[in-house]
Amino acid sequence: MNNGRFAISLHILVLLDKAKGELLSSDYMAGSININPVLVRKELINLRDQGFVVSKEGKNGGATLAKSADKITLGALYESVKSAHLLGSHKNDPNPLCEIGRDINKHLNALYDDTERKLISQLNQQTLADFSARFSN
Amino acid sequence: MNNGRFAISLHILVLLDKAKGELLSSDYMAGSININPVLVRKELINLRDQGFVVSKEGKNGGATLAKSADKITLGALYESVKSAHLLGSHKNDPNPLCEIGRDINKHLNALYDDTERKLISQLNQQTLADFSARFSN
């Protein structure tokens, strides 16, 4: 996971948790995160696909949590936004004529998968409720 | 860690381990990794600064491991190449007028630091020797 999507999604979820069921608009949330509202809407679609939030179209629409904050683990959130490999490079196209180059991707992927699995189980020990509780208000 | 530096550095180290003390040139290693030799040389400088390799200038020069492969942990390698935060975004400049935005970086950083610490201790359980041994030759 190489981009700001984890931070954006977590920020969204904290805002929704603090809103206690009140619908928040993407424009409002974009103002808090200080990013473009379209990015918020895209993340909301992903969060909705994962079952974390529900959203309502039309006037007075917006988003709210779809489940209790203690049912959303940070590991699940991580998995929902990860795109590239944890440690992975963009391009990795080693020389197949070299004995090391030929096999390294297989071994790197095994290492990455193993490491990522442990990272996720680590993150799964914390929920959105835990994280949200760190905010004083 | 968001780029291919971990993969590149590990590839270099495996090549050097398999070379058993014979000096390898950056051009040769770049050919195996299939990247530009200048990138290899830059990584070698970092690896040398970390005490993992030694390099020799001039004709018949090149690089070799500075210490035994079982003394180089993958956690130390990870630390040597990490630049950005593990889960961190490029830009993260939330609105300080929002109570959540005002505090979120503090809490995100605590989460990132904690998670990264555990990732590194996980990676520290594996050495270059372990990884290199996965290659059949």
Place this chain on the structure above:
DNA sequence: TCATTCTGTAATTTTATTTATTACAGTACA
């Protein structure tokens, strides 16, 4: 000694990725 083969390093260009912007259709409300 001097051509050769390396490393070290800076500067620049190219490519890839991420983020922002613009635009607009569709939905729901009041």
Place this chain on the structure above:
DNA sequence: TGTACTGTAATAAATAAAATTACAGAATGA
């Protein structure tokens, strides 16, 4: 039926990563 939203596509701008070019300096050995 205007207004305030979401959903979504297309494009542009900004940023980051990688490649390229260039060359100085070091060590070798013919």
